[in-house]
Amino acid sequence: MTNLARRAAIASVCSALLLGALKAWAAVQTGSVAMLASLADSALDLFASLVTLGGVHWAAQPADENHRFGHGKAEALAALFQVVVIAVSALAILVRAIQRFQSGDVAAAPESGIAVSLVAIAVTLALTRYQAHVIRQTGSVAIGADRIHYTSDLLLNAAVIAALVIDAWGVRGADPVFGIAIAFWLLFGAWRASEAAIDQLMDKEWPEAKRAAFVEVAARNPALKSLHDLRTRSSGNRDFVQFHIAMRPSMTILEAHDVVEALEKQLCEAFPGTEILIHVDPEGHVDEPDNPMTEANLLKDN
Missing domain, CATH: 3.30.70.1350 (Cation efflux protein, cytoplasmic domain)
Structure with a gap:
């Protein structure tokens, strides 16, 4: 089970690296704040996935003289760290979207952003399905938290596509509005991801x-x-x-x-x-x- 969770964490890291590179290119091409928000989310996905990988590895260590019950709660700590990172990124995106809304700038080269977002949806969908399989087998709370914000990426990338299409039609303000919506969605995802981790750290009873x-x-x-x-x-x-x-x-x-x-x-x-x-x-x-x-x-x- 530990090896399965570790493979899922490595898959998350690889996916975040690929998507981060693609979105960085698309953000430069389009200047879209929604794409910038998606890039920031992927960068945080990479950071959070690295923390998850470390948490899963640490949690798998056997009990020792100082940790007689093992190191399982390392997963919950990794999940809470992800929550903090996601919340901070959401607030930064919210500030950038409000600034973009006030300036009234329009995104350029929307086709590049749309193509990258479609690739991101396909990669993320494959990753979340694999994560769901791993969670059923291991019950890993760290992989569960990882899956929550990757699942939110599906909606985020769909929102980027919608923002770029509407912006291309000449509707001013669509891109920053979607950026604001994405920021609030990330905050909601952070709150959901924190529940399971807090339950473990507080030794909540089984259902x-x-x-x-x-x-x-x-x-x-x-x-x-x-x-x-x-x-x-x-x-x-x-x-x-x-x-x-x-x-x-x-x-x-x-x-x-x-x-x-x-x-x-x-x-x-x-x-x-x-x-x-x-x-x-x-x-x-x-x-x-x-x-x-x-x-x-x-x-x-x-």
């Missing part, structure tokens, strides 16, 4: 459906009497779960150990890439849990 599915798998073990204090979180492409279970007080330590081992194997097969910590309580001696996210007695109901 309720995933928690319920986890409990359902655990309920298949007949030795368990109840499950409570279920706590879940994600870090990079790994999940972490801890919970308490109640079993017969008459069981020996060896018997309880065998049950826990079997349960861990069962859960890890259903939820690969998950680190599980289980605490055993004797049935009838379980204190009422303080955790509001308790799953107490769910197993009894199944």
